[in-house]
Amino acid sequence: MKKASVILSSALVLGTLLAGCGNNNEAANTAATNAPAATAAPEATTAPAADAGTEAGAYQDGTYFGTIEADAETGWQTYALLTVEGGKITKADWNAFNVNNAGDLKKKVSEDGKYGLVEKGGAQAEWHEQAAAAEAYLIEKQDPAAITVDAEGHTDAISGVSVHVNDFIAAAQAALAAGPAEVGPYKDGGYHAEGEMDAESGWKSTVDVTVAGGNVVAVKFSGLNAAGDDKKQFSIDGKYGMKAGGASSEWHEQAELAEAYFLDNKGAAPTLDAEGKTDAISGVSIHVGEYFTLAEKALEGAK
Incomplete structure (x- = not known):
């Protein structure tokens, strides 16, 4: 549907997720036309050593928001919302919104049993559960590049995660590259x-x-x-x-x-x-x- 900036500003700022395993049964078949422009981010998504991490206090305190481009087939657009306190990432939200249908965020769709990663894709855990594991790993490592991925965007570094994580890496890198942003007035x-x-x-x-x-x-x-x-x-x-x-x-x-x-x-x-x-x-x-x-x-x- 629409284009806009990915850096959060005041009331309305724009900010698909590659489905990984399974398909979203709610996504429209039309090409995405409501997609905000993706935030520029470093191209590298494979890590140096997994324990490299980021030095404590390396980040400026605040909230960070970044996206990647919407998936033209499903309409999902991945974003990362990070909170930095005391120079460290203390919260991480890997999620997506649908630029074709708007409506609920991807985690809510998954939590409500409408994404069907286990039932339809044969995965061992639902999408929102795998996202939570990836978020926890990022908080532990403090650096998106510390998540090692293969050529298809999968990782063996995070137990229980079989979905593509390269989009989360790219969105998190984009968020950190953009710097602290202003959170808007509405509830997600x-x-x-x-x-x-x-x-x-x-x-x-x-x-x-x-x-x-x-x-x-x-x-x-x-x-x-x-x-x-x-x-x-x-x-x-x-x-x-x-x-x-x-x-x-x-x-x-x-x-x-x-x-x-x-x-x-x-x-x-x-x-x-x-x-x-x-x-x-x-x-x-x-x-x-x-x-x-x-x-x-x-x-x-x-x-």
Whole structure:
């Protein structure tokens, strides 16, 4: 869906994870279009000696946030959120948000049994459990480069971890390279809001928002009909037919432009007319007013 900076700033800053083992049953099949730009990080992901570590006090105290590029197939974008106290990494969060669907963070999806690494991928532990082991190892070693990996991004250094860890390494390196960042005002997680069913169109508007590091990092404007169809996917599949009706672009393409505006303007709504339309977003002729209102409603749960 959208692009943005990966360094956390104030209210809204942007920040996929290679699935490792197993597939995410919730990921959309469309290419990621909501992805923030990945933070620049050192290329090396293999370590020097595993016990090399980082000298105590080497890091400036604060919170660090970094991402890698979103996976075009699954939509997951990996990030690392690190806390440094007394010059040492004391907390590490390896997670991901979905730039196609927004909604819950990857750990929550795994904790809720919806990622299925054990059942569907045959792994010995679920994704969030393996992530926790990798996080603990980083805190012990104090250096992302101390996690040795093979050519495929796997490691034998961390017991019980069979997923690719190279993305965690890269995101952690990116976070440390970016320096301390400001944590945003919201609680991390996925938030949802929906409007009333429109009797004329047969659709009700839905908004999903994802917060990471206290800031909004992904948003999805869509809808549902009585059959349970997702409006954005309905349009992607060519079933909505706006261009056939004379529009310059399809509904999902215009929705993505509105999402980009939302992220770029930190949730501020454009100037709207009485019908909820705007001239402020080039290429958008659909009603967008309700989406900005619903996004604000969704974020009430994140305060």
